[in-house]
Amino acid sequence: MxxxxxxxxxxxxxxxxxxxxxxxxxxxxxxxxxxxxxxCDLSDALWSxxxxxxxxxxxxxxxxxxxxxxxxxxxxxxxxxxxAGFAARGVSTAKADRxxxxxVELARQAAEEASAELGDGRPRWVAxxxxxxxxxxxxxxxxxxxxxxxxxxxxxFHRPRLEVLAAAGPDxxxxxxxxxxxxxxxxxxxxxxxxxxxxxxxxAADGLTRGGExxxxxxxxxxxxxxxxxxxxxxxxxxxVSSAVRLAVELTGRPAVAYxxxxxxxxxxxxxxxxxxxxxxxxxxxxxxxxxxxxGGCCRVGADRIAEMAAAIAEQTAG
Numbered sequence: 285m286x287x288x289x290x291x292x293x294x295x296x297x298x299x300x301x302x303x304x305x306x307x308x309x310x311x312x313x314x315x316x317x318x319x320x321x322x323x324c325d326l327s328d329a330l331w332s333x334x335x336x337x338x339x340x341x342x343x344x345x346x347x348x349x350x351x352x353x354x355x356x357x358x359x360x361x362x363x364x365x366x367x368a369g370f371a372a373r374g375v376s377t378a379k380a381d382r383x384x385x386x387x388v389e390l391a392r393q394a395a396e397e398a399s400a401e402l403g404d405g406r407p408r409w410v411a412x413x414x415x416x417x418x419x420x421x422x423x424x425x426x427x428x429x430x431x432x433x434x435x436x437x438x439x440x441f442h443r444p445r446l447e448v449l450a451a452a453g454p455d456x457x458x459x460x461x462x463x464x465x466x467x468x469x470x471x472x473x474x475x476x477x478x479x480x481x482x483x484x485x486x487x488a489a490d491g492l493t494r495g496g497e498x499x500x501x502x503x504x505x506x507x508x509x510x511x512x513x514x515x516x517x518x519x520x521x522x523x524x525v526s527s528a529v530r531l532a533v534e535l536t537g538r539p540a541v542a543y544x545x546x547x548x549x550x551x552x553x554x555x556x557x558x559x560x561x562x563x564x565x566x567x568x569x570x571x572x573x574x575x576x577x578x579x580g581g582c583c584r585v586g587a588d589r590i591a592e593m594a595a596a597i598a599e600q601t602a603g
Contacts, residue, residue, distance in 0.1 A: 300409050300455045301481040301513045303356075304539045304577040308597050309409075311357045311543050311580025312350035313590045319346050321586060329422040330373065333365035336383040337373070340390055347394030352401075353587040354594025355580065356408055358394055359458050360387035363415035364422070366445055381448045388412055388452035411483075412454040414471070416461055417441055427487060429463030429495030438470040446471075450478040457482035461519050464495030468502055472509045482511050483541045483578060485518035488528055499528060503535040516541035519582040522563050523547075529574040539577035546584035565592035569600040 303309055315332050324342050328334040335342050347358040362384055370380035388410055395408040417438060418425030425431060433441075450457065457480050462468045468484065475482045486502050487494035493502050499517075506512045515536045517528040522544040529540040547562030561584065568579050579597065581589055 299481075303407065303409075304513060307601060308572045308576070309356050309578050310354055310590065310594045310597060311411075311541075311578055312347070312355040312359055313543075313581035313585035313587060314545070314583045315343075315346055315359065315361060315363075317584050317586045318349055319343075322346060329364075330369055331364040331419075331422065332361045333363070333369070333383075333387075336361055336365065336386055336390075337370075337375070340386065343387070343390045344394045344397070347391050348398050349587045350590055351394060351398035351408055353591035354598075355587075355590050356406065357411050357456075357578070357580070358391040358408070359411045359413045359460075360391045360449075360454065361413070362387040362445075362449060363413040363460060364419045366420045366441065368441070369420045381444075384445055384448045385452040388449065388454050391454075409455040411456045411458040412449040412452065414442070414446060414449065414457055414459045416463055416467055418463060419461065426461050426463050427494050429467065429493065435466060435470050438467055439474065442471055443474045446474050446478065450480050454480065456480060456513070459484045462486045462493070462502070464493055465497050465502055465505065468505060472506060472512070475511045476509065478511065480511065481513040483514040483516070484512055485516050485541050485543070488517045488520040488524050490524075491527065500531060500535060503532045507536045507538075512536075512538065514539045514541040514578050516576065516578070518543045519545050521545070521547050522567060525567070525571055525576075526574055529571055529576045533575035540571075540575045541578035542571045542576045543578070543580040543582050543585075545582040548584055563589060565589050565596055568593045568596050572597060572600060 316326050343361050367377050367380045391410040416426045459471050459482055484506050491499055503515050506515050515532045525542045525544050529542050532540040549559045571579055
C-alpha cells in the first residue's frame with residue numbers, strides 16, 4: 285500500500301518535511317494525559333486505543349485541546365493499537381484495520397475543526413503513531429526491549445499496521461519509543477517506500493536506549509534511510525534531551541525530535557507514575573538551539589504545558 289502525501293494538513297511547498305527546514309514545529313503532549321483530564325478510563329490493556337472502539341469523540345476533543353494550545357501536530361491514538369491487541373478484545377482483523385485508519389481520520393477531523401475555529405491559517409499535521417511491539421503487551425516491555433522475537437517475527441507484527449496507517453493518509457509516521465537496535469532496524473525497513481516522511485524516536489536513559497545499547501548506534505543506523513526526516517528521543521526524562529539532540533544531529537545530519545515525559549517514573553507493576561516532575565517548557569528553546577525541529581511532550585505532559593512550550597518557542601523565533 286502506498287500513502288498519498290500532501291493531505292489536508294500539508295503545506296504547498298512539500299508538506300511536513302519542508303516545514304522542518306523552515307523552523308521548529310510544536311508537537312502535542314501525552315494523549316493519555318489529556319484523555320485522563322477529560323475523565324476517560326485508560327486502565328484497559330488497549331490504553332488510549334480503547335477509545336477508538338468505545339468513544340471516538342473523546343479522541344477528537346483531546347487532539348483539539350492540543351491544537352488549541354498551540355501544537356501543530358496531532359499524534360494519533362494508534363500507539364498501542366494492533367491486530368493482535370484488538371483480537372484479544374474479539375475484534376476481527378478487518379475491523380482492527382478500520383480502527384487503525386480511524387485513528388488518522390479522527391486526528392484529521394480535529395485538525396480541520398481547529399483550523400476552522402481558530403482561523404489563523406497555520407498548517408496542522410497528523411502523525412500516525414507507531415509504538416513498539418512492547419507497547420501492545422501493556423506490561424512496560426517497551427522500556428526494556430529485547431522481547432526474544434526474531435527480525436522476521438517483528439516484521440510480521442509491524443509491517444501490516446504500518447501499511448494500514450500509511451494508506452489512511454497521515455502527513456507523517458511517528459515511530460515512537462523504540463527500545464533497541466533490532467526493532468529499530470526492522471521498523472526502518474518497514475517504512476521504506478511507504479511514501480511518507482517518518483520520525484524515529486527512542487526511549488533513552490544515560491545515553492543508552494532502553495535496551496541498553498548506545499544511542500549513537502541507534503541514531504547512526506537511520507542516517508541512510510531517506511524516509512526518515514528526524515531522529516531523536518521521546519518518553520525519557522527531560523534531562524536526557526539536550527545531549528541526545530546534539531548527538532542525533534551530528535550522526536544523522538537531520539533535524540532532531542524531542543518530546544520527553546514529565547520526568548516522573550513509571551511503575552509497570554502498579555501501572556502508575558511516581559516521583560517529582562521535571563518537565564519545564566522553558567527548556568524547549570534550548571532544544572531548538574541544539575538542533576531539534578520537532579518538540580513537544582510525552583506521558584503526563586498536558587495541553588497546558590504544551591501551551592507554555594509553544595509560547596516559549598514563538599518568543600524565541602520572533603527574537
